[in-house]
Each structure stands twice: as C-alpha cells, then as structure tokens.
Amino acid sequence: MISFPGTNCDLDTVSAIKELTSLDAEIVWHKDFKGKKYDAIIIPGGFSYGDWLRAGAIAARSKAMEEVVEEAINGKPVLGICNGFQILVESSLLPGVLLPNELGRFICRWTRVSIENPKGPWLKLANKKEKIDMPIAHAEGRFYIDSEKFKAISNSSPIIYYENGWNPNGSFYDIAGIGNEEGNVLGLMPHPERAYTEILSPRGFHGNGGLFFKSLEDSLKRGW
Numbered sequence: 001m002i003s004f005p006g007t008n009c010d011l012d013t014v015s016a017i018k019e020l021t022s023l024d025a026e027i028v029w030h031k032d033f034k035g036k037k038y039d040a041i042i043i044p045g046g047f048s049y050g051d052w053l054r055a056g057a058i059a060a061r062s063k064a065m066e067e068v069v070e071e072a073i074n075g076k077p078v079l080g081i082c083n084g085f086q087i088l089v090e091s092s093l094l095p096g097v098l099l100p101n102e103l104g105r106f107i108c109r110w111t112r113v114s115i116e117n118p119k120g121p122w123l124k125l126a127n128k129k130e131k132i133d134m135p136i137a138h139a140e141g142r143f144y145i146d147s148e149k150f151k152a153i154s155n156s157s158p159i160i161y162y163e164n165g166w167n168p169n170g171s172f173y174d175i176a177g178i179g180n181e182e183g184n185v186l187g188l189m190p191h192p193e194r195a196y197t198e199i200l201s202p203r204g205f206h207g208n209g210g211l212f213f214k215s216l217e218d219s220l221k222r223g224w
C-alpha cells in the first residue's frame with residue numbers, strides 16, 4: 001500500500017485487509033516503494049500533495065507510479081480507492097478523468113453501487129449486478145468519459161455504477177469505478193475500507209465493501 005504526502009486512508013485499508021483476510025499488508029512510503037516486492041498494490045485515499053493542480057496529478061508523476069504502471073502492465077493486481085482512483089486515472093492506467101463534483105463542494109455520504117462485468121482479482125467473488133453499500137468522501141469525483149470510449153469498453157471492462165438515484169457527484173453514466181479490460185487494475189471513488197463490517201454501516205446499509213479484499217485473497221491463493 002503506497003503512502004504519499006497527504007494520504008490518509010492507508011491505516012484503515014491495512015486494518016480492513018488484516019481483519020478480513022489472512023493476507024499480509026503494509027504501508028510503504030512512496031520513496032521506498034519497489035513494485036516487484038509485492039503480490040498486489042493498493043493506492044489508498046486521501047489528498048496526495050494537497051490535491052494541488054488536480055487531485056492525483058502530482059502523485060501520478062512520481063517514481064513510485066512509474067513502478068506501479070510497469071507492474072500493472074505485467075498483470076499485477078492494482079486497486080485505487082478514491083484519491084488512489086484519481087492517481088490511476090492521472091497515470092493513464094484507467095480511462096477517463098475525475099472532475100470536481102457537480103455541486104462544487106466536498107461531499108461525504110453513503111451510496112449504493114452495482115457491479116457490471118465483474119472480472120479480475122478485485123471482483124472475483126462478485127456476482128453480476130451485485131449491490132454494495134459504501135461511503136464516498138471527495139471533492140473531485142465526477143467521472144467523465146467520452147461516449148465513444150464508453151461504448152468501446154462498457155461491455156468488456158468491469159464498471160461500478162451508482163444505483164439509480166445514488167449518483168452523488170454528477171458522474172457521467174453514473175460511473176463510480178472502472179477497471180481496465182483485463183480487470184487487474186481497478187479504481188473506485190467509494191471507500192470499501194470504511195464499509196467492510198455491519199458495525200461500520202448506518203441503519204439500512206450493508207457493510208459489504210469487504211468483497212474487494214476477500215476477492216483479492218481468493219485470487220492470490222487460487223488465481224483469477
């Protein structure tokens with residue numbers, strides 16, 4: 001798990017993985033990060049470099065991200081959560097861009113998503129259209145992708161959609177998260193590490209965000 005200046009969800013994400021799985025997980029300062037050392041890479045949420053320029057833009061140009069790009073191209077599992085998703089998009093590992101929220105301000109609330117075209121190590125245990133409840137907390141989460149590109153990938157790449165009426169930020173096509181064609185790289189704006197047990201979830205929501213981490217565990221043990 002890579003930590004940049006301003007990353008603030010790294011501890012939560014390590015805790016989620018350790019509580020839910022038998023996997024080992026550690027936080028690595030970006031300057032010390034060596035991609036080859038790990039079986040999977042997570043870029044957690046936060047405000048890397050204070051979200052200056054655009055969220056994720058500066059971290060995307062770091063040496064650590066050069067390593068991540070190399071590993072991702074070789075098929076290693078890479079997950080970006082919120083600011084991590086912004087960094088993956090800024091690194092061109094995932095298509096599209098993340099624009100400021102339609103409301104023009106930071107939004108923090110629970111939301112509900114469903115999964116299309118589940119594949120790859122992060123979604124191995126997901127059923128088609130599986131619904132997951134997780135909170136979002138961001139200012140720049142409005143996903144944009146042009147219609148041609150969307151058409152080209154919508155039947156083949158994993159896509160996480162906000163359920164009808166749950167789009168908090170004006171994302172195009174209600175997109176909350178997206179994967180590459182192979183599914184080894186996945187990015188999402190909602191926070192699964194804040195929704196991995198029932199006790200973390202408000203009344204009426206399911207704490208089922210652990211699916212991503214349990215899928216990784218299963219995938220690393222048995223393949224995907």
Ligand SMILES: NC(=O)CC[C@H](N)C(=O)O
Pocket residue numbers: 044045046047048051055081082083084086106137138139140141
């Ligand atoms: N929680 C996060 O990672 C989101 C923060 C994010 N950089 C933003 O758009 O505000």
